Amino acid sequence: MTIEDVARLAGVAKGTVSRVLNNYGDTSAETRDRILQAVERLEYQPSAAARKLKRGRVDTLGIVLPAGQGEHADPFLSEFLDGIAQALDLSDRDLLVTTAHSDEHAVTVHDRLIRSRKVDGFIVTRTQGDDPRIGLLLQRGFPFVAHGRTKETDFAWYDVDNERAFLDAVRHVVALGHRRIGFLGGPVRMNFAIQRKAGYRRGLAEAGIAHDPALEIACELNEMSGAEAARTLVHLDEPPTALVCVTDTLAIGAIEALRALGLAIGRDVTVIGYDGLPVGAYIDPPLTTFSQSAHAAGARAAQMLIDVIEGVDPLERQELVRADLVKRASDGPPEKTPKELKESLAR
Amino acid sequence: MTIEDVARLAGVAKGTVSRVLNNYGDTSAETRDRILQAVERLEYQPSAAARKLKRGRVDTLGIVLPAGQGEHADPFLSEFLDGIAQALDLSDRDLLVTTAHSDEHAVTVHDRLIRSRKVDGFIVTRTQGDDPRIGLLLQRGFPFVAHGRTKETDFAWYDVDNERAFLDAVRHVVALGHRRIGFLGGPVRMNFAIQRKAGYRRGLAEAGIAHDPALEIACELNEMSGAEAARTLVHLDEPPTALVCVTDTLAIGAIEALRALGLAIGRDVTVIGYDGLPVGAYIDPPLTTFSQSAHAAGARAAQMLIDVIEGVDPLERQELVRADLVKRASDGPPEKTPKELKESLAR
DNA sequence: TATCAATCCAAAACCGTTTTTATTGACGAC
DNA sequence: GTCGTCAATAAAAACGGTTTTGGATTGATA
Numbered sequence: 160m161t162i163e164d165v166a167r168l169a170g171v172a173k174g175t176v177s178r179v180l181n182n183y184g185d186t187s188a189e190t191r192d193r194i195l196q197a198v199e200r201l202e203y204q205p206s207a208a209a210r211k212l213k214r215g216r217v218d219t220l221g222i223v224l225p226a227g228q229g230e231h232a233d234p235f236l237s238e239f240l241d242g243i244a245q246a247l248d249l250s251d252r253d254l255l256v257t258t259a260h261s262d263e264h265a266v267t268v269h270d271r272l273i274r275s276r277k278v279d280g281f282i283v284t285r286t287q288g289d290d291p292r293i294g295l296l297l298q299r300g301f302p303f304v305a306h307g308r309t310k311e312t313d314f315a316w317y318d319v320d321n322e323r324a325f326l327d328a329v330r331h332v333v334a335l336g337h338r339r340i341g342f343l344g345g346p347v348r349m350n351f352a353i354q355r356k357a358g359y360r361r362g363l364a365e366a367g368i369a370h371d372p373a374l375e376i377a378c379e380l381n382e383m384s385g386a387e388a389a390r391t392l393v394h395l396d397e398p399p400t401a402l403v404c405v406t407d408t409l410a411i412g413a414i415e416a417l418r419a420l421g422l423a424i425g426r427d428v429t430v431i432g433y434d435g436l437p438v439g440a441y442i443d444p445p446l447t448t449f450s451q452s453a454h455a456a457g458a459r460a461a462q463m464l465i466d467v468i469e470g471v472d473p474l475e476r477q478e479l480v481r482a483d484l485v486k487r488a489s490d491g492p493p494e495k496t497p498k499e500l501k502e503s504l505a506r
Numbered sequence: 507m508t509i510e511d512v513a514r515l516a517g518v519a520k521g522t523v524s525r526v527l528n529n530y531g532d533t534s535a536e537t538r539d540r541i542l543q544a545v546e547r548l549e550y551q552p553s554a555a556a557r558k559l560k561r562g563r564v565d566t567l568g569i570v571l572p573a574g575q576g577e578h579a580d581p582f583l584s585e586f587l588d589g590i591a592q593a594l595d596l597s598d599r600d601l602l603v604t605t606a607h608s609d610e611h612a613v614t615v616h617d618r619l620i621r622s623r624k625v626d627g628f629i630v631t632r633t634q635g636d637d638p639r640i641g642l643l644l645q646r647g648f649p650f651v652a653h654g655r656t657k658e659t660d661f662a663w664y665d666v667d668n669e670r671a672f673l674d675a676v677r678h679v680v681a682l683g684h685r686r687i688g689f690l691g692g693p694v695r696m697n698f699a700i701q702r703k704a705g706y707r708r709g710l711a712e713a714g715i716a717h718d719p720a721l722e723i724a725c726e727l728n729e730m731s732g733a734e735a736a737r738t739l740v741h742l743d744e745p746p747t748a749l750v751c752v753t754d755t756l757a758i759g760a761i762e763a764l765r766a767l768g769l770a771i772g773r774d775v776t777v778i779g780y781d782g783l784p785v786g787a788y789i790d791p792p793l794t795t796f797s798q799s800a801h802a803a804g805a806r807a808a809q810m811l812i813d814v815i816e817g818v819d820p821l822e823r824q825e826l827v828r829a830d831l832v833k834r835a836s837d838g839p840p841e842k843t844p845k846e847l848k849e850s851l852a853r
Numbered sequence: 854t855a856t857c858a859a860t861c862c863a864a865a866a867c868c869g870t871t872t873t874t875a876t877t878g879a880c881g882a883c
Numbered sequence: 884g885t886c887g888t889c890a891a892t893a894a895a896a897a898c899g900g901t902t903t904t905g906g907a908t909t910g911a912t913a
Contacts, residue, residue, distance in 0.1 A: 160621075161869055172893045177871055187891065204621040208558035209869035212898050217555065219602075226592055237584030244605040245573055253624065255566075256601045258591040274507075274551035277600065382788075411788060438785050441729075441758060508899055519863045524901055534861060556899035559868050 160203050169197040180205070218252045220464055221278030223268050223292075225285065226258035235434065235453050236284065239306070242457025243282065250465060266291050273301050280468045282306065282460050286316075288350045304464040304476065306456060309350060315473035317460045317480070319451045321354035322361065324482040325403065328431050328449065329362025331484060332401040336492045337429060338366075341374045341392045341399035343385055343409045352377075355405050355433070374399055378409055385412025393417065393428070398500050400428060400493040407432035407439050407448055414442065414489065420504065427500060429490040433482070445487035451480070507550050516544040527552070565599045567811055568625035570615050570639075572632065573605040582781065582800050583631065586653070589804025590629065597812060613638050620648050627815045629653065629807050633663075635697045651811040651823065653803060656697060662820035664807045664827070666798045668701035669708065671829040672750065675778050675796065676709025678831060679748040683839045684776060685713075688721045688739045688746035690732055690756045699724075702752050702780070721746055725756055732759025740764065740775070745847050747775060747840040754779035754786050754795055761789065761836065767851060774847060776837040780829070792834035798827070 166173040259265035280302035305316040345352030378384040404410035410432030435450025463476040513520040558564045606612035627649035652663040692699030725731040751757035757779030782797025810823040
């Protein structure tokens, strides 16, 4: 079923068919009807490859995912993908998905896709403070949108206001009555970790609480690290009654560790996470956290990328959104002072 | 950077460049070197679109995911995708991802992709007993591999031996000493639900335990339904001391409900799930379940599809794999008889 | 020495579109 | 009447590869 067949059936030249299908509006109503009828009858659809070749645009967006390190796929990404796909469905574009197992490999893969002209642009996720993928794309002048900023920010991005969220987190626990607040941070090379820490400190300052370095711990992003940090903090001379964690994973680890010590989460110690992972709802107690809707982020990033591809200045597509508090059950007013908490642990 | 440029630089015709790049092996070593050098210098990579057009093959596999019903993406699928992508990386093919929000829409989307020749074949997930997508693909004679069988099975598929897994599950709890075993089943239209129930019954028969219809409940696939079913079963006159659940989600719901009743999971009541979801490891107690490695399934399905596209008879690509027991902490020997269990609840 | 086969490569055809250029006929203006 | 002008469409030229065809050169064979 090619355009030739349609042209023959309608008794016109194939160029005419093409112009009708692409709405040039320079064909008589009569022949247009005839052609559309032929298209209908033959159930004709243009070949994507031929159209791409001539047009030089492929109507496909690309995304390179970090390859799950043996078994562990990122739950955040699957929702993010879903959001992208839905946005693309509306605009008749497709999504090309690839994986990369290291930073260098990611760069290679992006380069390959650019050179073989398989995509019109990229969505870059999980940005680092200094991101080689973004370096490549900027250098090549290839369209992209990043989910998350980097040190440089002269490109299109969609990001959550991390600082604001952690400011809000501190405000929230302060309002509950906490004055001694711990912070489980992330690796300093990650941009979001820096921003979240800034929010935490601003929150303390705003509440007139002196900043105590002993209450701040930099963790790796896994449960074990969260558990360890929680144990460290709770054994301080003056332990915190609230823990603000840079990711849900850390918070889950912390909760596990604290429960093992016999503490009641949400009463003895408040724990707040960040990410809004579905898992959080199933643990005991359900985790209070901040949610950024991965789905919405994906959909919005896709639309922004489409705009950029169509010529909008990337600098006009920079969006900062707020993360909202998802109140569940791991927070509450402090039932013990730090001193009492310390004593209850000693027993 | 087109093949023309390379040809000019190397001083040959473009056809020769093409033959060198595609290893026809009919060019002299000397010119081949010259051409490869030119390719290197220009960093040339062929245009995917042009190559597709001429070859009639696009080296792209397609997958149509169910669109997350507002926010809830399937954790299984994200690992599955990752497996596919990694397999494709090895064979220099790409993956086109789309979403569909209903069964009919899914059929439409498949049809569109076939007609625009954007993919060489499909991977179909979450098969139903009677699957309209598979109907379409069979009718069109388009290559595909299904993850899961349907009523008809004359096509390529990769499936877990559901019956066997549930046979094993029953054997496992019988070996622990249980004789009163409940079954939390799934919707009957789902093929896997039927198979798993068959396995459960076979297990009972094998152990010489009479089949009691009261112990079998058909649930919807969510926590609430699992919780409800668990409550129903445990309030029978002679309650089960072990619950075998058709998915982890059901098992998680059941555990929540039973814990709320003051029962100790793994001691008063054993609960076994199925899916190997990561969540299972974080709940309390960690869920004993059967795992089918979504990652491996994706990788294998992708390879099978490639084989089929390259001409292998689909009927030679049907694979049944075993799901393995992931022993965690929600199972154990019964510490109470059904009667004692009943009494402890009455208090 | 003429013939034949084998090797290497240039040239041309083709894939199915879109876009540009040419052609045709109708119409109005001078 | 002839000459543009315009609208509508046919015809041809891309797009960037792959594949086919065929020609020139070489070496072996009769």
